[in-house]
Amino acid sequence: MTDATNSGSDADRSRGVEDAPEESQRRNPQLVGKARDVVKCLVLLVKNRALLGLAHPQIRLLERGFATQLQQYFEMVDELDLQLHPLGAQFGRQPILTVERPQHSPFFALLQDGVREVKIGSGVTSDELDAFLEALIVHEESSIEDSAMTALWEVDLRHIELVQTDPFSGDDDDEAGGGGGSSRRNEFKDLLSEALSDSLPDDGEAELQCRSSFALTESELFGPRAAAELKDLVRPERARKRAETHTMSDGELAELKAAVEGCARRGKQAMGLPPDMDRRFVRSVMEAVPANAPPRERSAARDALVPVALEAFSIGDIKTGQRILRKAAKVTGKRGTDGLFPAEMHDDLVWIADVILADETLSAEASREFWAVLPPQVHEAIFERLFESGDLKMFKHVALLGDGPSAKVKSMLVAAVSGEDTKRARTVLPLAADFAKEDLAESLMAAVDGEDQGLGFAALEALTKIDPAKAVQRAGPWLVHEDIARRDMAREILEGAGLHQEVLPHYEAVFDSSAFKTADIAEKRTMYVSVGRAAGRTGLALVREAATRGGMLAGRESHELRAAAILALGLLADTTSRGLIEKASKGWRVPAVVSAACQNALQAIRKSKGSPT
């Protein structure tokens, strides 16, 4: 048997739906075909809506298609009446949808709620269809208290009628029945019969329990004595007066009404909740679950409290988050629970950490404080999980760990650097260089020689921090490499190494090389500057020596080389260099390019006030 339930609207609204087409009409092949088309569109729409989300353009297209099919159907008859069963749907007893498993039916969410018939009337609005479709989507994270029918109850569906099986009179049994469907049905009928009966059932014990000590028997209620007693009892004025004291003012009404409506949860949102509700919640839980409660109770309390703390962290309320966690720790402190942050909570932790980091209104300190509340083993578990899943974005959080990563996390970082995934290696490399330098050198050397030039450069850069001598040794020969990018990289590495003596031979070799002599003026100048930066005073001396011994500034050299040397001396900006430049600028036969270089160099020295740039 069925109970017509017009989900979310009063029963009489359902009467507004047009009459269903006659049985014979519903067997019209054209009509059946159209109904099938509608359902086909519906299947596609529900499936893709769940996968792609509402905003996807494909969904808009599918929605339009579904609406068109429905409209075409309504041009033939006024109502679409579908009978649902676990493995499909029928229209006028003709199967129009067959699925292998109930979960594959687009109506699965409704089937779970005992809906066995769907009627859509021709005046159906897009809002109604939208709510209906939304209810059909089975969300992965099923809510503890919501279902398709509870969601639709809130919606004013005037043109969609859902007919549910009555769990107390049909063959089906629902979850609440706990398997006792038949006995529940009998109990229901029994109760129904009892309610309708004009006499009381004979259940002596229950009656005794219910009976008040104030109970009067018939003999005390009727007869002359009772009538006389009644006269004394009646005090209508008093009752009326009492009634008057309960008149509610508009202000009182409005205040209570607002307080009740404010706590209503519409959809998934509860608006108007008091700001201290979470605090009250924490207090209630803490009062209800003492530290010596059984482990299951404490686990449940932990699961309830920690998300509140994490939410506080996510909005930057670090102090509240820490306070709640301290309280939660009191509950989980005893043995028997798996700590404050069990594995199933780690995804949430990652999410919160990302939220905090992405929030521009929060400082890095907030992130550090968040990570500080998580114990090292949780860090380890989180990073291990992320590493395994290939999601490396969270490694940026390693930098925010107060005491640095654990040995296990460090080994993961090192492994990532020498792994085959060069993209991953490049992402991890800076962190590894900061936090796992002691084990990293060999991996870096291998990466420098690898095929991925970007990774090689990053590895070389990291190597500078870990083992500068090795870095110089690797980079020096690149000063004359045929690839300009490698030459640039080499200069950068040698300049940053801070090993003046070790780098000098590499530059000396450069200046003597034919490659240098054929290089353009810009690179020559850069090389002169670089040697100063990389080898300090010794490097400067090398440049000066090259200039003073008449080599570079001598008239026999090309104008470009002389100009480059002069510009380099200008950038070095020391007193000796200045003297050399001034000297080179004098004379009758100074070429224009050299003269201009001298002016520029002297100007640069003046601007830098004598400090090498």
Place this chain on the structure above:
Amino acid sequence: MNRAKRSPEAQQRARALTNGFIILVKSAMVHELNNEAVARSIDQFRDALTDVFRGNDEVVLRFVEEMVYVNGVLVRPDMGLYEMLQSVERVLANLKMREVTISGRLDRRDLREFLKAIKKYMTMTDGHEGFHAQRFDKIHVRDIKESGGQVEMSDQMRALRAYLAALLTLKSLILRIEQNKKVSIAPTKRATRDLTTMVYANEAVMLGMIQMRRYRGRTFNRLVNCAVIAVAMCHRLGVDRVAAAETALGAVLHDLDWTGKRDRKKTVHQLVRIYRGERVGRLRVTIASDVGRVDGLGPSRVIGVASQYEKLTTIGDNKDGPILPDEALRRIEADARFDKIAVKLLVTTLGVYPVGTTVQLDDGCIAIVVELPDDGRSLAEPIVKVVKDAGGGGADGRLEDLSQSGTPDIARTLEPEPLELNVTHFFLA
């Protein structure tokens, strides 16, 4: 109201006819039509029919859900009737025989033809089409749904079903909690939403439902009753339906201490166990925790007084047992622990003599308070249904609007049990 229809005799005749019809169909399905048992059942049915025909031009039997109506008289069901109905339900359903109209005295041949057609078409797929096409002289069969009119249960029946469904759903929930089993709140939420729909549609009838005695005082029954009262208060307050339904859910979850000790901590613990980290659980826990607090959340203030009223009237607060409804209200009014506005709302909703209360009027009649319309009347002047006359005899069930001049006043409130009154019945009749 047609009092003749409601008379015990009419009820008796209707029941005899229903029984006769069911036995007739059942015996025809079991035996050959020339069998003695069939012949007996035909005669029995004809006798019953003759009784019902007195004063009627035609006899209409309607089978709606588990209810049977004979010429509009609801045949009050009992377990025997249910079982019998169940035995012919397949025939009624397959042949879509939900309404049988008999338009004249039937002889044996008429009935044999009718039974022959039943037997024949029951063996066919889609037999109802042939069966409905068959013409009988004085018998006309219809499926009520196909006759154009939607068959709707009466509002009272819908209310009763919603109440009972909520009751059994909550019973199951509390049992699962007691057994420490996994719990889903969705069935409970669905049930409370249906309950809300019904209270908003017919507040007085739903307040009458809470007088049902079977499980009075049991935790799950108290929770459902508390929800009904809380929703009625919301209705009176003008709260929207969704907020009222949420309050109803808060009401059925506000005391999950299945031991009956109303230990708030146990409820919080159970809610925490059920909801774990779900955000909505915080709201449910806070509503339950705030019940009875003057500065509590809005729903908690409403639930607090509703719950206390329910408790006082069903189990009382000491060894004296349950307290009469008006006295319960007085005690709540005098209790400083409750929010004064919520208390006022409770009294405004239920009346000084709450709906469902058995009262004695100053003319000696016994009546049941069935409604307190929200029409600006005094809260002490509800509408009552008179159920016993001043001498203690059965009354006609007339309604008396005590706000009208010349009507009696309420003298005192009474316990219905010693008077053998099934209060719920009077809201459904």
